Amino acid sequence: MGSNFDGDLAVSTTLCHLGRPSGEKVPVNSPIYRASTISFETMAQLEASKADKFKQGELFYGRFGTPDVFAFESAISKLEGVYGTIAVPSGLAACVLPLVAFLKPGDHVLVTDSVYEPARVALDSFIQRNGIEITYYDPRIGSDIRDLLRANTKMIYLESPGSLTFEIQDIPAIARVARQSGILTVCDNTWATAICMKATALGVDIVVQAATKYVIGHSDGMLGLVCAGQEHYTALRAAANWLGYRVSSEDVFLASRGLRTLSLRLREHGQNGIRIAKWLECHPKVKKVIHPALPSHPDHAIWKRDFTGASGLFAFVLNSEDRASAAIFAEALNIFGLGFSWGGFESLVLPGDPTNSRTATRWNERGSLVRISVGLEDPIDLEADLKQALDKIPD
Numbered sequence: 037m038g039s040n041f042d043g044d045l046a047v048s049t050t051l052c053h054l055g056r057p058s059g060e061k062v063p064v065n066s067p068i069y070r071a072s073t074i075s076f077e078t079m080a081q082l083e084a085s086k087a088d089k090f091k092q093g094e095l096f097y098g099r100f101g102t103p104d105v106f107a108f109e110s111a112i113s114k115l116e117g118v119y120g121t122i123a124v125p126s127g128l129a130a131c132v133l134p135l136v137a138f139l140k141p142g143d144h145v146l147v148t149d150s151v152y153e154p155a156r157v158a159l160d161s162f163i164q165r166n167g168i169e170i171t172y173y174d175p176r177i178g179s180d181i182r183d184l185l186r187a188n189t190k191m192i193y194l195e196s197p198g199s200l201t202f203e204i205q206d207i208p209a210i211a212r213v214a215r216q217s218g219i220l221t222v223c224d225n226t227w228a229t230a231i232c233m234k235a236t237a238l239g240v241d242i243v244v245q246a247a248t249k250y251v252i253g254h255s256d257g258m259l260g261l262v263c264a265g266q267e268h269y270t271a272l273r274a275a276a277n278w279l280g281y282r283v284s285s286e287d288v289f290l291a292s293r294g295l296r297t298l299s300l301r302l303r304e305h306g307q308n309g310i311r312i313a314k315w316l317e318c319h320p321k322v323k324k325v326i327h328p329a330l331p332s333h334p335d336h337a338i339w340k341r342d343f344t345g346a347s348g349l350f351a352f353v354l355n356s357e358d359r360a361s362a363a364i365f366a367e368a369l370n371i372f373g374l375g376f377s378w379g380g381f382e383s384l385v386l387p388g389d390p391t392n393s394r395t396a397t398r399w400n401e402r403g404s405l406v407r408i409s410v411g412l413e414d415p416i417d418l419e420a421d422l423k424q425a426l427d428k429i430p431d
């Protein structure tokens with residue numbers, strides 16, 4: 037936290053002021069615009085707008101965005117320290133956009149084995165069938181990724197920490213190899229957001245994230261973000277349009293609102309998450325806790341080097357090898373909900389099994405894995421809830 041995004045201002049200060057209307061007598065927040073048609077005064081205006089339709093902030097037609105969307109996109113660009121941001125309908129849409137924008141038949145893409153599983157399904161079903169080769173790699177590969185490069189390798193896709201298994205990647209080492217070979221890097225930064233990790237500062241070209249999670253933060257909207265430098269921006273913007281992506285102004289409004297409290301919420305999610313992770317580490321029914329901010333995590337040193345904080349999502353492994361135990365535990369919880377998304381104010385658990393979604397690495401833990409999203413409830417109440425539910429698992 038506390039890093040500077042705008043001159044000498046701290047991030048919490050910047051977040052309160054980004055993407056707001058300026059001028060005399062204006063509301064504090066941008067109004068919601070609903071538009072398909074933008075009407076022009078003259079043919080010359082219409083033609084000029086058409087020629088500039090992929091330029092940042094160009095008001096041309098509803099699908100390309102409205103002033104509220106542009107204000108939000110520019111706020112995210114400032115936060116990420118990039119030239120431009122494209123808001124897309126979901127986090128998954130953000131993961132897929134760079135693949136579609138930059139890969140063509142005959143190309144090869146290297147993808148981390150711990151990639152968000154729906155993105156893996158999209159790769160294996162829709163991307164691969166267009167004659168694009170995919171190689172999954174060990175997320176802990178570091179600069180050895182050099183050995184996997186082929187003449188046709190076009191892109192390296194990263195996600196750190198990895199979904200479910202929370203490996204921290206050596207992003208600078210991988211990005212260095214990629215830059216030396218003229219290969220594009222894409223990194224899913226949903227877990228950390230720009231508040232806890234600036235992927236472009238570590239050498240990544242394109243950052244994708246699900247604003248559905250911490251940016252919106254209240255589990256009531258869906259949105260994705262694709263952030264890139266000027267050299268990649270127009271191709272991404274054009275692909276988003278020709279694929280027909282269009283974002284809901286209501287969801288953008290919720291994301292803009294979420295931005296105001298993002299650093300505040302992340303601080304609480306992060307602190308409570310670490311506290312609960314440490315608590316779980318001492319519980320006799322828990323075999324192991326997988327949280328990059330704990331010294332017990334194998335990649336803790338890299339996390340400390342590259343991240344400025346943690347969010348509230350991590351996993352733990354139960355001692356019990358009986359799969360039913362995780363269900364008994366999850367169903368016994370009263371405060372924690374059971375569900376897929378995360379990053380909202382409410383705490384959630386999700387039993388998961390990485391075994392069948394890994395091909396470059398092996399998941400060797402015998403106990404059941406439970407992912408946990410620590411919300412904004414009081415951690416004392418959360419610990420009591422976890423305790424009573426863990427007590428219900430048979431010995």
Ligand SMILES: *Cc1c(COP(=O)(O)O)cnc(C)c1O
Binds near residue numbers: 260
């Ligand atoms: C949830 C998630 C996504 C997808 O976001 P949606 O808005 O649900 O489509 C992408 N990447 C990661 C790491 C996620 O956790």
